[in-house]
Amino acid sequence: MIADIYFWQIIMIDIIVWDIEKECLHSKFKGHSKQVLVVTSSPDGSYLSSGSMDKTIRIWDTDKGVVLQTLKGHKKTVSSVIFSPDSRRIASGSHDKTIRIWDTNTGSQLIRIRGHSHWINTVDFCPFGLCVA
Numbered sequence: 001m002i003a004d005i006y007f008w009q010i011i012m013i014d015i016i017v018w019d020i021e022k023e024c025l026h027s028k029f030k031g032h033s034k035q036v037l038v039v040t041s042s043p044d045g046s047y048l049s050s051g052s053m054d055k056t057i058r059i060w061d062t063d064k065g066v067v068l069q070t071l072k073g074h075k076k077t078v079s080s081v082i083f084s085p086d087s088r089r090i091a092s093g094s095h096d097k098t099i100r101i102w103d104t105n106t107g108s109q110l111i112r113i114r115g116h117s118h119w120i121n122t123v124d125f126c127p128f129g130l131c132v133a
Helices: none
Strands: 006-011 014-019 024-030 036-041 047-052 056-061 066-072 078-083 089-094 099-103 109-113
Touching: 014 036, 014 047, 036 078, 047 078, 047 089, 056 078, 056 089
Parallel strands: none
Antiparallel strands: 006 014, 014 024, 036 047, 047 056, 056 066, 078 089, 089 099, 099 109
């Protein structure tokens, strides 16, 4: 689990997790084929999600360091990812000008929101997870 004593760093296609109490490397996540632009942890720290120039979102098990799901659907770079407060969904934003909502257990796309005139820089869930901005 990624707790308050860890932080992550993106180095091109790898995600590096550092233990800031021990001042050492905790783990390294590899799997994207192009540069990773964004990483976020689930509210309980059990999972990470990452968005990349390879147009995918990956959901990682933080204890095992393995990819649980690879979410595909965006047509361009994924620039924003965020877990819902209950960790059951992920919202993603992309240079393809869409926001997508994903089921974290199945990896299926639940909703695609279109209508933006420019690429999406960031997305966020409201506190109860019933809306995105």
